[in-house]
Amino acid sequence: MQLFILDNDPKRAAKMHCDKHVVKMTLETAQILSTVHHLHNSIYAEKCYKKTHEKHPCVLWASKTRKNYEWALELFKELLKEYTYRYKKIHKSSEILPYLKHNPVYSEKNELTPFAKAIPELYWEDDAVLAYRKYYILEKSKFCKWSKRKVPEWYLKGLSLKF
Numbered sequence: 001m002q003l004f005i006l007d008n009d010p011k012r013a014a015k016m017h018c019d020k021h022v023v024k025m026t027l028e029t030a031q032i033l034s035t036v037h038h039l040h041n042s043i044y045a046e047k048c049y050k051k052t053h054e055k056h057p058c059v060l061w062a063s064k065t066r067k068n069y070e071w072a073l074e075l076f077k078e079l080l081k082e083y084t085y086r087y088k089k090i091h092k093s094s095e096i097l098p099y100l101k102h103n104p105v106y107s108e109k110n111e112l113t114p115f116a117k118a119i120p121e122l123y124w125e126d127d128a129v130l131a132y133r134k135y136y137i138l139e140k141s142k143f144c145k146w147s148k149r150k151v152p153e154w155y156l157k158g159l160s161l162k163f
Contacts, residue, residue, distance in 0.1 A: 001028050002028055006152070013075060019147055026076065033048070034100070039063050049096065086147055
């Protein structure tokens, strides 16, 4: 379970996901959003996926404020688009999008809080984007490839520094 914060803008972040993660993270983001619905006793919870990993840092982050949920929802919507763009198919998780569009989070503060860092501590940085990019380069490069998208420049630059 993870949200890869590869950019502060969820649209750009989705495009930066490697092919394998466009498939996998679309499902995981739907699971995170679904779990938030369950945690907040949403009337749409039963239409979403079953709750899972309720105490996961990404679930807790997404359920903390309306803005956090909205950011994760935008990432999900952009990953769905990215999946269709790369694979010419509709991701199964798109079936629950109509329910996930209803934000179940009610909080006094309506601001985007610092992103959860659900990665090993050795990659932590004050800047979550930098931390996740470093993690991507050093832990995920064995299988990362991008079809129909340019490899992100930060990734290429990071690979050259890695060796």
